Amino acid sequence: MDIEQIICRDCTKVSFSIGRCQKCNSPRILKHDELFSLNIAHIDCDAFYASVEKKRNPKLINKPVIVGGGIRGVVTTCCYIARIKGVKSAMPIFKAKKLCPEAIIIPPEMSFYKKISNLIFEKFYKLTPLVETIAYDEAYLDFSGTYNLHKKKPAELLVELSREVEEELGITISIGLSEKQIFSKACVLN
Ligand SMILES: [Mg+2]
Numbered sequence: 001m002d003i004e005q006i007i008c009r010d011c012t013k014v015s016f017s018i019g020r021c022q023k024c025n026s027p028r029i030l031k032h033d034e035l036f037s038l039n040i041a042h043i044d045c046d047a048f049y050a051s052v053e054k055k056r057n058p059k060l061i062n063k064p065v066i067v068g069g070g071i072r073g074v075v076t077t078c079c080y081i082a083r084i085k086g087v088k089s090a091m092p093i094f095k096a097k098k099l100c101p102e103a104i105i106i107p108p109e110m111s112f113y114k115k116i117s118n119l120i121f122e123k124f125y126k127l128t129p130l131v132e133t134i135a136y137d138e139a140y141l142d143f144s145g146t147y148n149l150h151k152k153k154p155a156e157l158l159v160e161l162s163r164e165v166e167e168e169l170g171i172t173i174s175i176g177l178s179e180k181q182i183f184s185k186a187c188v189l190n
Pocket residue numbers: 044045046047048137138
């Protein structure tokens with residue numbers, strides 16, 4: 001087995017390893033031949049509105065949460081517990097209730113989600129000025145030329161960002177990394 005340069009998702013340190021982080025022994029490592037040479041990231045927060053609601057009301061953490069209803073009467077976002085039951089975004093609320101009767105349905109509060117979004121985007125702009133906003137919870141970040149500023153590769157910065165957002169805001173993010181914008185959405189770091 002080859003010894004490769006890896007990044008640890010837990011301690012965010014870079015090391016050379018076969019299967020575990022050499023710094024903290026975590027098995028949650030990222031490795032890829034081009035991991036340290038890719039510059040374009042696509043970032044998408046997981047179940048954003050539902051995660052924000054769980055963060056502000058921790059009693060909801062282990063419950064199926066649906067954000068939606070209101071005038072359109074559809075699911076705007078649902079957490080992964082609700083998704084297991086078959087609930088999906090854009091589904092009519094009455095159908096979601098049939099699939100998951102125990103779901104807690106919360107009307108969207110867009111102004112609050114925007115505030116949390118602003119906190120996340122502030123973190124993006126600390127890493128690079130080249131941020132293309134797609135949605136409150138989604139953006140492309142171009143890290144071309146940022147190495148001189150941070151002395152860290154994009155993948156390292158992104159692992160740190162992911163941990164910071166999860167610790168501070170209770171939101172997990174999916175990150176794709178590529179050499180071109182059109183690919184980065186598909187190349188999620190897992
Ligand atoms: Mg999202």
